[in-house]
Amino acid sequence: xxxxxxxxxxxxxxxxxxxxxxxxxxxxxxPPIPADTFVLLGGALAVSSGVLKVDLIFLTVCxxxxxxxxxxxxxxxxxxxxxxxxxxxxKIFNRKQLEELEIFYHRNGLxxxxxxxxxxxxxxxxPVFAGIVRLSPxxxxxxxxxxxAVWYSFLLYAGLVIGENMAAVTEFQDKLNLMLGVIAILLxxxxxxxxxxxxxxx
Numbered sequence: 436x437x438x439x440x441x442x443x444x445x446x447x448x449x450x451x452x453x454x455x456x457x458x459x460x461x462x463x464x465x466p467p468i469p470a471d472t473f474v475l476l477g478g479a480l481a482v483s484s485g486v487l488k489v490d491l492i493f494l495t496v497c498x499x500x501x502x503x504x505x506x507x508x509x510x511x512x513x514x515x516x517x518x519x520x521x522x523x524x525x526k527i528f529n530r531k532q533l534e535e536l537e538i539f540y541h542r543n544g545l546x547x548x549x550x551x552x553x554x555x556x557x558x559x560x561x562p563v564f565a566g567i568v569r570l571s572p573x574x575x576x577x578x579x580x581x582x583x584a585v586w587y588s589f590l591l592y593a594g595l596v597i598g599e600n601m602a603a604v605t606e607f608q609d610k611l612n613l614m615l616g617v618i619a620i621l622l623x624x625x626x627x628x629x630x631x632x633x634x635x636x637x
Contacts, residue, residue, distance in 0.1 A: 557622060
């Protein structure tokens with residue numbers, strides 16, 4: 436954590452915004468990127484730097500998060516359905532499973548998109564499947580944008596309150612990651628049970 440804060444402090448202001456935006460964008464395609472940590476630290480640094488603007492950080496991370504999610508949505512929209520209709524993709528999801536996913540998304544997809552923004556890993560997968568089942572792109576943007584605004588407002592506010600107390604930042608991030616990790620594990624277990632139970636249906 437100290438190494439990260441040291442690197443971020445040395446970045447020029449414009450490059451700092453670009454760094455945050457790129458991290459948030461890439462996380463939509465490569466989940467191991469710790470974008471939430473960067474945003475939290477961005478809020479903490481905004482307290483002491485006198486140069487960084489919280490509103491610009493917010494606009495940067497929200498906009499790039501939406502763009503990244505739409506790229507994932509576009510990949511699913513353009514390539515997902517044809518892939519799963521082929522033999523190799525059919526080994527992952529068969530026709531019946533895709534039909535069940537489509538029913539789920541058209542009933543609960545917007546809610547899933549909203550809450551998935553808060554869960555590591557799921558924030559990547561859910562937009563992809565929203566594209567596969569052809570969920571409305573306009574509604575997708577609105578929901579992802581709303582969820583991103585809520586999530587990044589929370590992280591930036593936490594960073595502003597904690598400030599540059601790295602022990603407090605680390606403790607907060609660890610507790611947050613633990614809570615979200617438990618939720619992700621439970622959701623993964625549920626999804627795995629559904630996948631295994633539905634494999635017999637062609």
